[in-house]
Amino acid sequence: MVPPHTSSMAENIGDPQHIVGVLLPLPLGTTYDYRVPDGLGVVAGDFVEVPLGSRRVAGVVWGPSSGGAVAANRLKAIIRRLDAPAMPEAMRRFVDWVARYTLNPPGLVLRMAMGVKGALEAPKPRIAYRAVPDVGSEAGPRLTPARRRVLAVLADGRMLPASELALAAGVGAGVVHGLIEVGLLAAESLPEAGAAWPDGAGAGPALSPAQATAAKALRAAVTAATWSATLLDGVTGAGKTEVYFEAVAEALAQRRQVLVLLPEIALTAQWLDRFTRRFAAAPAVWHSDLGAAERRATWRAVAAGRTPVVVGARSALFLPFPDLGLIVVDEEHEAAYKQEDGVTYHARDMAVVRARLADIPVALVSATPALETLANVARGRYGVQHLPDRHGGARLPEIALIDMRLEPPESGRFLSPRLVAALQAALVEGEQAMLFLNRRGYAPLTLCRHCGHRLCCPNCTAWLVEHRYLARLQCHHCGYSIALPPACPACAAEASLTACGPGVERIAEEVAALAPEARVAIVTSDTVTGPRAASELIRRIEAREIDVLIGTQMLAKGHHFPLLTLVGVVDADLGLGGGDLRAGERTFQLLSQVAGRAGRADRPGRVFLQTWEPEHPVMRALAANDRAGFLAAEGEGRREAGMPPYGRLAALILSSPDAGAAEAAARALARRAPHGAGVRVLGPAPAPLAVLRGAHRWRLLLKAERDIDIQATLRDWLAAVPPQRRVRLQVDIDPMSFL
Numbered sequence: 026m027v028p029p030h031t032s033s034m035a036e037n038i039g040d041p042q043h044i045v046g047v048l049l050p051l052p053l054g055t056t057y058d059y060r061v062p063d064g065l066g067v068v069a070g071d072f073v074e075v076p077l078g079s080r081r082v083a084g085v086v087w088g089p090s091s092g093g094a095v096a097a098n099r100l101k102a103i104i105r106r107l108d109a110p111a112m113p114e115a116m117r118r119f120v121d122w123v124a125r126y127t128l129n130p131p132g133l134v135l136r137m138a139m140g141v142k143g144a145l146e147a148p149k150p151r152i153a154y155r156a157v158p159d160v161g162s163e164a165g166p167r168l169t170p171a172r173r174r175v176l177a178v179l180a181d182g183r184m185l186p187a188s189e190l191a192l193a194a195g196v197g198a199g200v201v202h203g204l205i206e207v208g209l210l211a212a213e214s215l216p217e218a219g220a221a222w223p224d225g226a227g228a229g230p231a232l233s234p235a236q237a238t239a240a241k242a243l244r245a246a247v248t249a250a251t252w253s254a255t256l257l258d259g260v261t262g263a264g265k266t267e268v269y270f271e272a273v274a275e276a277l278a279q280r281r282q283v284l285v286l287l288p289e290i291a292l293t294a295q296w297l298d299r300f301t302r303r304f305a306a307a308p309a310v311w312h313s314d315l316g317a318a319e320r321r322a323t324w325r326a327v328a329a330g331r332t333p334v335v336v337g338a339r340s341a342l343f344l345p346f347p348d349l350g351l352i353v354v355d356e357e358h359e360a361a362y363k364q365e366d367g368v369t370y371h372a373r374d375m376a377v378v379r380a381r382l383a384d385i386p387v388a389l390v391s392a393t394p395a396l397e398t399l400a401n402v403a404r405g406r407y408g409v410q411h412l413p414d415r416h417g418g419a420r421l422p423e424i425a426l427i428d429m430r431l432e433p434p435e436s437g438r439f440l441s442p443r444l445v446a447a448l449q450a451a452l453v454e455g456e457q458a459m460l461f462l463n464r465r466g467y468a469p470l471t472l473c474r475h476c477g478h479r480l481c482c483p484n485c486t487a488w489l490v491e492h493r494y495l496a497r498l499q500c501h502h503c504g505y506s507i508a509l510p511p512a513c514p515a516c517a518a519e520a521s522l523t524a525c526g527p528g529v530e531r532i533a534e535e536v537a538a539l540a541p542e543a544r545v546a547i548v549t550s551d552t553v554t555g556p557r558a559a560s561e562l563i564r565r566i567e568a569r570e571i572d573v574l575i576g577t578q579m580l581a582k583g584h585h586f587p588l589l590t591l592v593g594v595v596d597a598d599l600g601l602g603g604g605d606l607r608a609g610e611r612t613f614q615l616l617s618q619v620a621g622r623a624g625r626a627d628r629p630g631r632v633f634l635q636t637w638e639p640e641h642p643v644m645r646a647l648a649a650n651d652r653a654g655f656l657a658a659e660g661e662g663r664r665e666a667g668m669p670p671y672g673r674l675a676a677l678i679l680s681s682p683d684a685g686a687a688e689a690a691a692r693a694l695a696r697r698a699p700h701g702a703g704v705r706v707l708g709p710a711p712a713p714l715a716v717l718r719g720a721h722r723w724r725l726l727l728k729a730e731r732d733i734d735i736q737a738t739l740r741d742w743l744a745a746v747p748p749q750r751r752v753r754l755q756v757d758i759d760p761m762s763f764l
């Protein structure tokens with residue numbers, strides 16, 4: 026049977042003039058028409074090479090002619106079809122959908138779905154050699170010992186490329202070539218790489234009754250093979266991963282592909298181990314740090330349906346799976362799912378859309394679901410499965426608040442006596458401890474004791490952060506960095522620069538003074554720079570080579586360390602400032618996750634939150650383990666304010682190297698701001714990050730009631746204001762950052 030999309034599109038495309046619309050991965054609003062040369066049948070989704078000006082570019086046949094003004098006989102022709110499987114219809118609709126929703130040209134979204142260099146050409150076939158059988162005795166005299174060694178390597182019928190063969194046999198390349206010449210080795214081309222199809226059926230652990238119920242529901246969603254969204258809501262350590270592995274196993278049993286999104290792929294070493302143990306096969310990995318060759322091979326294998334499982338960062342959503350059967354979004358509440366550059370999109374929300382367009386289930390997994398997700402559950406759009414208890418009787422840790430006003434640290438220190446005592450006790454017991462502080466470097470601010478001057482980034486509205494190990498000051502926004510100056514740059518006073526406030530390096534210094542024998546590891550994006558460094562760190566933690574972990578949010582997620590019993594949060598209030606709409610929600614989520622690292626096995630966990638605001642609702646909810654109460658209060662506040670998830674937001678950010686131009690553009694936009702029922706525009710105002718990488722920034726915020734078509738409102742608004750020279754306008758639908 027012909028799949029419906031090829032038949033209907035093929036009809037459209039077989040029109041008499043033989044003209045098709047091709048979408049190019051460029052910031053273009055529409056498709057361009059091209060003639061299909063005689064003899065080249067194309068169907069929608071085909072990757073083709075077309076002329077554009079003097080260039081040749083790759084694009085995708087998007088559909089019939091867009092009915093442009095160019096006469097058919099003057100249209101340029103498609104040059105050739107490229108060697109890649111056609112982009113599936115669900116994927117093309119996804120590209121169009123994301124473009125419409127985020128107000129980006131479809132070509133820019135397409136670029137994310139095909140921006141892999143060289144993936145549209147069949148790779149050069151890899152030639153391998155096998156031994157020619159039955160050479161018999163006549164070959165005998167020609168067989169030197171070296172030649173025999175080569176043939177011995179291939180005795181079991183294997184094939185190897187010449188270089189690998191020489192290496193395996195311990196001979197020079199000449200020996201292998203000699204054998205080829207005399208006809209004792211025969212060449213064959215190897216097929217493109219692909220993974221074996223794991224099944225994983227029945228390989229999981231025995232599930233608890235609650236786990237079994239949740240797993241059954243997720244399996245049923247996969248079997249139903251239609252769209253559904255299910256929140257898997259369970260405390261940290263409840264076994265959520267084991268449960269969704271059941272759904273993965275079900276999809277694989279049906280020979281359908283699976284996509285698992287994780288918020289930070291550098292931290293997935295443990296996840297990969299677990300998956301590999303469970304399914305006896307490694308999934309394909311997709312993230313922005315992959316090498317070019319691996320990207321190409323993975324993209325092609327996914328497109329050809331040869332890859333059963335991909336685990337990836339948000340960009341994996343744009344891989345052209347032909348037969349996706351399930352999407353899992355792990356830690357669905359994570360802000361890291363929001364892409365802030367280029368096409369801004371929220372990968373969790375777009376995963377739900379992708380699933381809907383492909384008519385498949387999606388599972389959203391979290392111990393602290395986003396308010397947006399819970400609202401969708403409340404509205405009945407998403408199903409929910411609960412795992413209320415930790416696996417195997419492990420208890421959730423006790424969370425205690427340390428009121429820093431009543432129990433202050435010694436002067437010049439940052440850890441309160443109670444936390445210090447707990448840390449020392451844990452070390453005596455041979456247990457591991459984790460100190461959490463969401464701040465890289467040594468100190469967030471350096472100022473001159475003499476004149477009060479603060480060292481700031483010349484390109485950004487930001488302080489320079491001292492990194493003492495590097496002896497440098499760095500801007501965490503633009504990467505600007507200078508050596509620590511010997512004197513104040515403003516008043517030239519010597520030895521007057523003082524570090525203010527702690528970063529993780531400074532906490533490590535304090536721990537070294539308190540417990541000189543403790544083995545300490547700092548865990549931040551500065552020290553754990555990739556998947557390999559992450560797995561080495563995890564190995565050291567599991568092997569008890571580390572006593573105290575000191576780190577940023579990189580430590581908060583996903584990890585399961587049985588010996589870790591103590592968690593200390595150095596500055597629990599850190600995320601509450603700044604007036605961000607989600608500051609409270611995010612702090613609650615982050616600190617719940619951090620706390621959840623403690624006591625995951627048989628030893629009970631203890632958590633201390635150092636706070637200056639113990640009466641804050643977030644701190645009280647954390648201490649009382651009252652998620653429901655916190656969510657109810659937070660939700661009510663949002664509802665009253667008409668904020669998400671009960672209202673819609675879109676941010677407009679204008680930026681320009683010219684301060685006046687940015688402001689003028691913002692004011693010009695504001696003059697044409699829409700004002701109807703249910704719509705309000707806030708601003709313009711200079712952004713809190715008023716200068717970023719040398720660009721001056723202004724913001725406007727469009728706030729609308731839920732039933733308003735915010736994209737249509739924005740399109741009309743922006744169409745009424747001509748773009749300004751040297752001013753960049755960025756539209757951020759459902760903004761997560763307000764900087």
Ligand code: ADP
Nearest residue numbers: 230231232233260261262263264265266267416
């Ligand atoms: P979560 O993802 O909810 O934080 P995990 O899936 O990481 O929880 O489970 C926590 C730990 O408990 C893991 O080591 C996991 O292998 C183990 N575990 C969970 N469920 C089971 C089970 N049914 N049988 C055996 N071990 C389990």
Ligand code: ZN
Nearest residue numbers: 482485500503
């Ligand atoms: Zn900067």
